[in-house]
Amino acid sequence: MTIVCAAYRRSILADPRDADLKLRAHRDSCAECAEFSQRVARFESRLARALAIDLDAAAGAARPFRARRAGSGYRGAGVGRRGWMALAASLTMAIGVAAGLWLAAPRASLAADVVTHMAEEPQAWRSTDVPVSSAALGAVLHDAHMRLTAKAGLVSYANSCLFRGHQVPHLVVQSDGGPVTVMVLVHESVPAEVQFADSGYRGVILPVPGHGSIAVLTRGAADRATVERIAARVLGAIVWTA
């Protein structure tokens, strides 16, 4: 292992998303570091899934504001020191907020799930002018009963991903503003356009009548107008085959 190999590996073990340009160039020219990078990416995908545990589901539909467990060692904000009026005010507010949260069911939103999924495939976010093989792209699109016209632009990544219990196409399209991820969510309907900005990602989920929805997201400095323009372009390039 050379000094550059060690620097590259140390760098991606600290932040797999963000090796600097020189180190990334080294990876592209070093088979051992490329192989190491793939192993780290697989481990990172598992780590993201492990941390994104659905606590409410796992714990059996726990309530957002439930009674404190005896002996949990937690004493909160010192209720005993407050006067009874402060306690009553807190309880009134807590009950109001809790009722709202409980009625709305505490599951992650579609946008939040899309963003979480991004962390599982960090290797997809690459600026490149190398298109994914037509065979790989064709297989992913065929399974989703769709194809893309050239209007979509250069597709550099295509994978069929498990998302909310369904296999969905996960594509990366190259744009002037860098790589853009597209997820075709045939099983997820949204009543109207959903804009979101979360964890460094900016995106939009658009309803697709008869075919669920499509999520388009970027990371970095892309503004809302850019995301909407790319979403419209990709949507216009989809041809449904079923």
Next chain:
Amino acid sequence: MNDQAAGNAKRARFQALCQALRPDLLRFAFWLSRDHSVAEDVVQETMLRAWKAQDSLADEAAAKPWFLTIIRREYARTFERKRFDTVDVDALVASEEPLLAAEEAQDLAELRRAVFRLPDDYRLPLVLQVLMGYTTAEIARELDLSNAAVLTRLFRARQQLRVLCGENTRSDPE
């Protein structure tokens, strides 16, 4: 009447914000405390504190880091009076085993147990990066560390995790 309507709208906005963020906040508190019950309590208390301090939140887009900071302070405050000299990690793992092993593949359960075994100094920046999508600079700001210190902790965290999970680490850097 207008005041009442404004109050209702304010409360509705706050509820919507809490509802959207709650799953992530609870996950963060869980990996911070390694105790589901404590995590639930800390998030509950955090929302009460946030409600009272909501005027200090200038931009709703910055709500998540604002909540996470409150969670960290709230959790730290919780144990100001109740500090443990040592932590029995085996007991923590055993008490949360049903959650750690919930659903999916066995390798995820193994990884979750390994995350439980990471020291706080390594676990927290790792969770902020992987789960919350924080950049190195954002983690450094949140934890009051230098960027270099954050990167070192993240490197050590993954290095330890890989060893604990039996990964091939022969080609890892020192």
